[in-house]
Amino acid sequence: MKWDEYAKWGKHIAGWGADYHSSLADRPVRAQTAIGEIAAQIPMTPPESGEEMATILKDFDEVIMPGMTHWQHPRFFAYFPANATPPSMLAEQLVNTVAAQCMLWQTSPAATELEGVMVNWLRQALGLAVGFTGVIQDSASSATLSAVLTMRERATGFTGNKDGLSQKGHLRIYCSTEVHTSIDRACWVAGIGQANLVKIATKGPLFGMDADALDAAIRADIAAGHIPAGIIAITGGTGIGACDDLRAVLRVAQAHDLYTHLDAAWAGSAMICPEFRDTFWAGVDSFDSIVFNPHKWLGAQFDCSVQFLRDATPQLNTLKIEPEYLKTSGEEVVNYSEWTIPLGRRFRALKIWFLLRSYGLDDLRRRIRNHVAWAEALCARIRAMEGFEICSDPILSLFTFRAPGDDAAQQRLVDAINDDGRIYVTQGSHAGRKVIRFQVGQFDTTEDDVMMAETVIAEVWEQIK
Ligand SMILES: *Cc1c(COP(=O)(O)O)cnc(C)c1O
Numbered sequence: 001m002k003w004d005e006y007a008k009w010g011k012h013i014a015g016w017g018a019d020y021h022s023s024l025a026d027r028p029v030r031a032q033t034a035i036g037e038i039a040a041q042i043p044m045t046p047p048e049s050g051e052e053m054a055t056i057l058k059d060f061d062e063v064i065m066p067g068m069t070h071w072q073h074p075r076f077f078a079y080f081p082a083n084a085t086p087p088s089m090l091a092e093q094l095v096n097t098v099a100a101q102c103m104l105w106q107t108s109p110a111a112t113e114l115e116g117v118m119v120n121w122l123r124q125a126l127g128l129a130v131g132f133t134g135v136i137q138d139s140a141s142s143a144t145l146s147a148v149l150t151m152r153e154r155a156t157g158f159t160g161n162k163d164g165l166s167q168k169g170h171l172r173i174y175c176s177t178e179v180h181t182s183i184d185r186a187c188w189v190a191g192i193g194q195a196n197l198v199k200i201a202t203k204g205p206l207f208g209m210d211a212d213a214l215d216a217a218i219r220a221d222i223a224a225g226h227i228p229a230g231i232i233a234i235t236g237g238t239g240i241g242a243c244d245d246l247r248a249v250l251r252v253a254q255a256h257d258l259y260t261h262l263d264a265a266w267a268g269s270a271m272i273c274p275e276f277r278d279t280f281w282a283g284v285d286s287f288d289s290i291v292f293n294p295h296k297w298l299g300a301q302f303d304c305s306v307q308f309l310r311d312a313t314p315q316l317n318t319l320k321i322e323p324e325y326l327k328t329s330g331e332e333v334v335n336y337s338e339w340t341i342p343l344g345r346r347f348r349a350l351k352i353w354f355l356l357r358s359y360g361l362d363d364l365r366r367r368i369r370n371h372v373a374w375a376e377a378l379c380a381r382i383r384a385m386e387g388f389e390i391c392s393d394p395i396l397s398l399f400t401f402r403a404p405g406d407d408a409a410q411q412r413l414v415d416a417i418n419d420d421g422r423i424y425v426t427q428g429s430h431a432g433r434k435v436i437r438f439q440v441g442q443f444d445t446t447e448d449d450v451m452m453a454e455t456v457i458a459e460v461w462e463q464i465k
Contacts, residue, residue, distance in 0.1 A: 028422075031069045042063065072442070075445065077424060081297055083299040084302065087357075088299060089351075103336070132308040152192060155171055173230050175234070176207075234262070239429065240400055262291070266293065267297075288314070299364065316339060320338040321338075371397040371445070397439055400435035401436050414427045
């Protein structure tokens, strides 16, 4: 392709994008396709000769787009949001165009230096203490794996990487029963094993881990000859938004000299609002590692996950490897690929820069506050619906509910709502029962969009009950 053609199609796609976004509210949120329907429309073999971009884009519209679920739809209430604001999209277009691989300072000094400044901007935005540094990763899963590997190495005197784990005894990691599966998988692949991930029961209105039970579990493990390695806490679990009492967890961690990681992948963004910090964030400054995803609630296009580190040294001692071909001449520079598992790195800081400068923190705070208020208002309306039950009250903007009937009835309602297409919700489980999850967090959602959910849920329930 010639560059003048690239410019032509680039403009075309920018226009297409604006049209797409202004038509989103009229589309069904979740793709309405059957399994295999899209693949069946695509040739089984690659073309031998090139095709026109016009033809390719026509197929994109006709074959691919009907099979897309619209994450930027204002009535996306499923999972957690993956907000992509227009300024962050523009930044991504620039990143894609310059197409630099930013593994070392010298492979793009601007990318490394902007990353350092953006981590520091976000540190301040979230109310974290001076002294935290950090790194931008692709996902919270990667950041959590980095933290678990650091726990493993720290607990083995930094010999696990060198000698392997066969002589190391049972390394133990502790978390609550409300954590995301990325914690389980981090323990699998770090060689800790599911059996050595100790899940502590929760209590209280925020479903935080029981600190006395945590302490007892650690003591029992030490008595049994096991090696406690670290604790993973959560602010905003995926199922119902569970939040640990950070100070209580830290007291136990400090008593046993354990490394601590905090998973705030979703709820971390809400901590730009100071009024939430007392309830959800008190004590946070003593965590060794904290992850949050600006690509969820904040509006930085996927993917963008920030890991803050109180002291980067243990993680660097765990992950840094420097073959000759990666050595950079003498100076004291930051090479972020030494902080993470992948070597290659995208330039993710640019979209944070564009996002924060375009909106400013005040605008972002206003949106999150609205989401929380609207979730509470909708929750009150669903509570008042005949036979409906709230299973977990809103934690920030997430709550769960049930319609009358058994677990199968809940799934039927979820499926029927999503077939209807006006809103999108997903199921979860809480206290051993299937529940319907509802979170408010899409960047452009309005109060009317959120309240429409009551109408849709009531209408669909009438049809299927
Ligand atoms: C979304 C989420 C994750 C996983 O995030 P990825 O960036 O997709 O790996 C982990 N923990 C919590 C609490 C989450 O909400």
